[in-house]
Amino acid sequence: MSLEEKFPAYGGRGPADFRLGIALGLVATTFMILRVYVRLRVNKFGTTALLLSLLAWLFTMLTQVFGFLSVLHGLGNHITVIMKVGELHNFLLFTWITVFFFNLAIPTGKVAVAAFLIEMNGQGNPKIRRSLVAIAVLNIVLNIPQLLLVWFQCSPVDALWDPARQAQCDHRKSVYYTYFVGAIAAISDFYLAIVPIHMLLPLRIDPKLKWGLSFLMGCGVFAGVAAIVRTWAASYILSEDSSYGVGTLFLWGEVEEWLVLITMSIPPVWPLFRPFTSKFIRSHATRSQQRYNYNYGYNSKQPYSTTAVGDQSPGFPPPNYPPPLITTTISISSAKDAETIAASEAESRLSDERMPRNIIHDKNAQPWVEMKEMKDGRSP
Template identity: 80%
Template sequence: MSLEEKFPAYGGRGPGDLRLGISLAIIATVFMAMRVYVRLFMNKFGTTALMWSLAAWLLTAITQVFGILSVLHGLGNHITLIIKVGELHNFLLFTWVTVFFFNLAIPTGKVAVAAFLIEMNGQSNPKIRKSLIAVAVLNIVLNIPQVLMVWFQCTPVTALWDPLQQDKCDHRKSVYYTYFVGAIAALSDIYLAIVPIHMLLPLKIDRKLKWGLSFLMGCGVFAGVAAILRTWAAKFILSEDSSYGVGILFCWGEVEEWLVLITMSIPPVWPLFRPFTNRFIKSTITGSKRKSYMYNYKAPYSTTAVGDQSPGFPPPMSPGFPPPMVTTTISISSAKDGATTIVPSETGSRLSDERIPHSILHDKSSSTTWVELSPVKDPRRSP
């Protein structure tokens, strides 16, 4: 028996929304499973962010389940058909429960992203840290009225899903407030996508690697676009054919929810993909444009004339010969307090002109390293 035969109100935009939501849910769930695996067996970084992410995933999964029930009972189909087959009660009930959990999942996902970026930033940039905390708090505070409004649109509350008491409901305040909160959500997604790019730009790594990581960590901007479209679609709640119009809102809502989870999981699961990308993602710390140097080594306090050589010192280096390079491997590591620090991995330095590639997201032998970079020129030498 097909779904159309078992659920007569199923149809319209509903099937497309259902397939899209389930596909994104599977991808996000796979990423979350990989993230848990990395945290348990490969990298101890990002525990707080992972807990928030799991909470966001759970609320989003619950939202998706009730969304599927709503679709099966008419969400995305025309209201006249839903009334004809007698599914209006179930449609209203499951749809408003979906909206309730959606309003819980959206701010939780944004807090999860902010928590990861806070742990990644550590104490290195107090302004960014404060702004991320502000974004997290703002989304939680502004969504509290949004969550409560779901249950106070009708008097009594049971009229919300009672087809015979719909005249006792006023959805206008909730829709107007959705415009405001949706705008804040969209701006938050865009900001949370830009911040990691701002963190990566100062790093002296290969340009292709830098822009590749910036793109991956900035994909949250697509969630911001989905938030804008979802906010625009909120107007369909007040339309005559609300069940069909709300299908558009539900579609962009689930895209926003799952994209937030997917994009926030890309950086933490990088250790699993690093072995397959080593041949493509390799870079070295480079200084400014190379110049030719002339070195004239003389003994300190020597009175020897220019051009004479002091005993025990090498002759001047010929033009075009690059100066010796101090090769020092450094690691950007997460400290116990969540700070991201740069720690030299060698107490001494050695003179070498070889260039050792660095790897992103260190292997499981180091539980705290996030990024390893090498080599670095001796800072005591002028560029």
């Protein structure tokens, strides 16, 4: 028996919303498992952020479960269909439970991102640290009224899911407050996506690796876009065909929830992908060196020319060919202040540029990411 036959209110936008939520949920859950593995087996960094992320994952999963129950009972379908098959009570009950857990998941996810960035930043930039604390506190404080408004839209409370007493409910205050909180959530997402890029740019690492990580960590801007759309879609709660319109709200809400969890998990699981990136960089560097030798007509396997000793022919080899590539280990840890960073950078400038060195190092903390730098310069 199909779901349409077993649940006659199932249909409309609901099935597509649920399939997208399952796909994003599987990706986010995989990342969360990898984060736990990294924390237990690789390093000790980011414990607080991991616990907050697991809590956000739990709230998001509960949102998805009750959202699926809502879809089975009519979420995303037209209100006339729901009333015809007698599922209006179940639709209202599961939908408002979904909204409640959604209002828990959204701020918790943003607090988890802020906590990770605070640990990542350490004491390196006090302004960034204070701004991240402000983002976390703001999202918590502003969402407390949002949680309460869900249950105080009707008098008495159980009229919220009673089809016969919907006239006793006033959803306008909740919807208007959602506009305000949604705007703050979108701004928070954009800021939390830009901050890690700002942290990565000063690092002396391979440019392609730097921009690749910046792009992946900056994907949080898509969560901000989703926050804007779902805030706009909250107006459907006041429409006549609210069940069909709320399908759009649910769709963009789950996109925002899962994207926050996915993008925040990229830096912590990076140690697992670092070996593959190192191989790619070494392979790319080898191909670049081969192309250089080809362009100058130089081949290490080719025998020497019979030219006289004093001959300065530029082809074998050219006078200013580059020295071997230099590798530099970059370690970013959680306990770092500005003086240590400055001292480490000064030491790195005075050290032999042909020897591997740690630019940022902490004896008491494990790095969240280690990356190889490849420089192409001339001999001193």
